[in-house]
Amino acid sequence: MSGFVRFEDVKKVYKTGEMEIPALHDVNFEIEKGEFCVIVGASGAGKTTILNILGGMDTLTSGKVYLDEEEVSAFNKKQLTAYRRYDVGFVFQFYNLVQNLTALENVELAAQICREPLDAAVILEQVGLKERTNNFPAQLSGGEQQRVAIARALAKNPKLLLCDEPTGALDYNTGKAVLRLLQGTCRETGKTVIVITHNQALTAMADRIITVKSGTVVSMVKNEKTVDISEIEW
Incomplete structure (x- = not known):
């Protein structure tokens, strides 16, 4: 194989x-x-x-x-x-976002621990959340929170x-x-x-x-x- x-x-x-x-x-x-x-x-x-x-x-x-x-x-x-x-980037059923960080900060958090991270703001725009970057998880719908979670996983630039x-x-x-x-x-x-x-x-x-x-x-x-x-x- x-x-x-x-x-x-x-x-x-x-x-x-x-x-x-x-x-x-x-x-x-x-x-x-x-x-x-x-x-x-x-x-x-x-x-x-x-x-x-x-x-x-x-x-x-x-x-x-x-x-x-x-x-x-x-x-x-x-x-x-x-x-x-x-x-590896992970996306779970529940979004596991840090509640006291904005959408952008949640994505940046993941990017900080990586070798070749992608730009957090660009990734958020790609997942359709350009207008939501400064919102906290509690201000986002479930679908928006899951998009943040996906952006967070992608920002790591995983294989x-x-x-x-x-x-x-x-x-x-x-x-x-x-x-x-x-x-x-x-x-x-x-x-x-x-x-x-x-x-x-x-x-x-x-x-x-x-x-x-x-x-x-x-x-x-x-x-x-x-x-x-x-x-x-x-």
């Missing part, structure tokens, strides 16, 4: 006392650079565990994980911290953007707008974007669809006919 992102025979077992809880087994997939990938599966299928391992927030029990030819699964704690800081149920806390139309933004970002910047969702309808907009069930990948499909989010109903 030669993908930009690669999982090879990944297994994850959580131990609590004497008990072992298997979370992932025999997980194999790859994602090419610049793809918009959707990982889909029911709640508890293991997709968030996959994301956490790829994002360096969790370790695996056995197997190998690569990003851009580097073996992430072999990193020590210090290397994992640097990896999370420089190589990979990981999004865990990014529209989970948003209403239907706002959710669609956020997904359009994520797909547009992928197309315009060539960034590899991975979105995790339980919503099967969203697979139509993906370049690659990875389906997870009972802790393993049951299918990986390259989608030759991606559909614009505006045409998808659920």
Whole structure:
């Protein structure tokens, strides 16, 4: 396998006392650079565990994980911290913004810890928040807060953007707008974007669809006919 992102025979077992809880087994997939990938599966299928391992927030029990030819699964704690800081941008269901900082300051905060950050004000403009740069999170709608969170992730100039149920806390139309933004970002910047969702309808907009069930990948499909989010109903 030669993908930009690669999982090879990944297994994850959580131990609590004497008990072992298997979370992932025999997980194999790859994602090419610049793809918009959707990982889909029911709640508890293991997709968030996959994301956490790829994002360096969790370790695996056995197997190998690569990003851009580097073996992430072999990193020590210090290397994992640097990896999370420089190589990966995260967008979660809840926005995790710092409440007493403006939108601009929230984005600048992320940019400060990076090697080659992008301009915070420019990124906010790109996500449609030019008029909102000096607003605090409490003065923003849910959709606007999620856009700030996306801008914050992009300002790091990461190799990979990981999004865990990014529209989970948003209403239907706002959710669609956020997904359009994520797909547009992928197309315009060539960034590899991975979105995790339980919503099967969203697979139509993906370049690659990875389906997870009972802790393993049951299918990986390259989608030759991606559909614009505006045409998808659920």
